Amino acid sequence: MSSLLEPLKIGPHTLKNRLFCAPMVDVTDLPYRLICQEAGAGYTCTEMLYVDAITHENAPTKKLMETSPQEDLKIIQVTGNTLAEFKKALPILKTYDIVDLNCGCPSIRITGNKAGSYLLTNPKKIASIVKLLTKAGITTTVKIRLGFKEYNALEVAQAVEKAGAQAITVHCRLATHSNKTPADWSWIPKIKQALKIPVIGNGDVTSPERAKQMLTLCDGVMIARAAMGDPDLFVRCITYAKDGTILKKDFARNRPYLAKYIAYCKQYNFQDFHRIKQVAGSFLSDFPQAAQKRQALHACKTFAELEIFIQKLE
Numbered sequence: 455m456s457s458l459l460e461p462l463k464i465g466p467h468t469l470k471n472r473l474f475c476a477p478m479v480d481v482t483d484l485p486y487r488l489i490c491q492e493a494g495a496g497y498t499c500t501e502m503l504y505v506d507a508i509t510h511e512n513a514p515t516k517k518l519m520e521t522s523p524q525e526d527l528k529i530i531q532v533t534g535n536t537l538a539e540f541k542k543a544l545p546i547l548k549t550y551d552i553v554d555l556n557c558g559c560p561s562i563r564i565t566g567n568k569a570g571s572y573l574l575t576n577p578k579k580i581a582s583i584v585k586l587l588t589k590a591g592i593t594t595t596v597k598i599r600l601g602f603k604e605y606n607a608l609e610v611a612q613a614v615e616k617a618g619a620q621a622i623t624v625h626c627r628l629a630t631h632s633n634k635t636p637a638d639w640s641w642i643p644k645i646k647q648a649l650k651i652p653v654i655g656n657g658d659v660t661s662p663e664r665a666k667q668m669l670t671l672c673d674g675v676m677i678a679r680a681a682m683g684d685p686d687l688f689v690r691c692i693t694y695a696k697d698g699t700i701l702k703k704d705f706a707r708n709r710p711y712l713a714k715y716i717a718y719c720k721q722y723n724f725q726d727f728h729r730i731k732q733v734a735g736s737f738l739s740d741f742p743q744a745a746q747k748r749q750a751l752h753a754c755k756t757f758a759e760l761e762i763f764i765q766k767l768e
């Protein structure tokens with residue numbers, strides 16, 4: 455069994471550890487990725503972007519595609535359906551260190567276009583997209599679920615490895631499952647045993663202990679919801695992996711990250727206040743008077759007001 459602290463090779467790249475911050479729509483923009491990296495995540499990734507959208511000069515998508523030299527690696531997640539659209543996007547995709555193909559998004563807006571988790575119904579299509587990307591010299595990884603409506607994760611995993619993918623993340627639910635359905639980790643060892651490339655386990659990792667438990671089954675651990683509003687979770691996971699110390703979740707430990715998130719939004723010109731306040735609001739869930747605090751947060755109109763709000767939070 456590997457330690458969470460061991461580096462992990464994905465193709466030519468070496469991650470500093472095995473702790474992955476999941477791609478999350480409306481969350482993992484550049485400022486959020488930077489604070490998660492600083493908290494200890496060895497991998498961070500853009501939110502899922504439709505491959506077609508990245509070739510259009512659409513301003514919000516361009517903003518979400520932004521990376522920084524401060525990032526250890528530039529990793530973009532894309533989905534799509536036709537080889538033609540991926541082919542068109544190759545020059546842009548080549549500028550990233552890793553391209554992750556999303557085969558897990560269950561949103562009807564995406565599956566209606568036969569992309570995201572719908573791709574799981576056609577492992578050959580997934581393999582052809584992976585081949586196209588890898589032949590272009592792109593380090594390609596794939597994020598899957600256990601299946602669309604039926605379980606076929608093993609078949610898909612084998613197809614993506616054969617096609618040249620350098621790692622695979624398995625979110626242990628079907629596309630038809632809600633996030634309330636317990637993640638079924640029993641699939642992870644089956645997939646791990648069948649593949650040579652790194653397998654990253656995802657689903658219901660909510661604590662340092664759970665992260666350690668997941669790592670007994672595979673090569674890396676990806677955390678999504680539990681890291682929303684709690685980037686300090688990465689610190690706690692690293693600390694636990696180092697010497698078994700269990701640190702308590704505490705806003706005092708997250709305040710500097712929230713303040714830094716706002717500072718990075720300012721520095722990198724992320725001005726979508728609705729989005730910024732949503733992200734900031736996710737830090738408030740454990741406060742006794744969370745509703746009141748959210749009201750005060752939503753009244754903030756400038757970065758300066760947000761900074762004062764964060765300083766005063768207790």
Ligand SMILES: Cc1cc2nc3c(=O)[nH]c(=O)nc-3n(C[C@H](O)[C@H](O)[C@H](O)COP(=O)(O)O)c2cc1C
Pocket residue numbers: 476477478479480481500501502531556558559597625633656657658659676677678679680
């Ligand atoms: C708000 C939110 C946004 C998400 N956006 C994405 C995304 O852009 N790409 C992706 O592959 N998965 C996305 N997911 C799924 C997560 O990456 C992850 O697979 C799932 O939440 C299970 O992990 P968890 O139990 O740690 O939350 C999203 C999940 C949430 C809660």
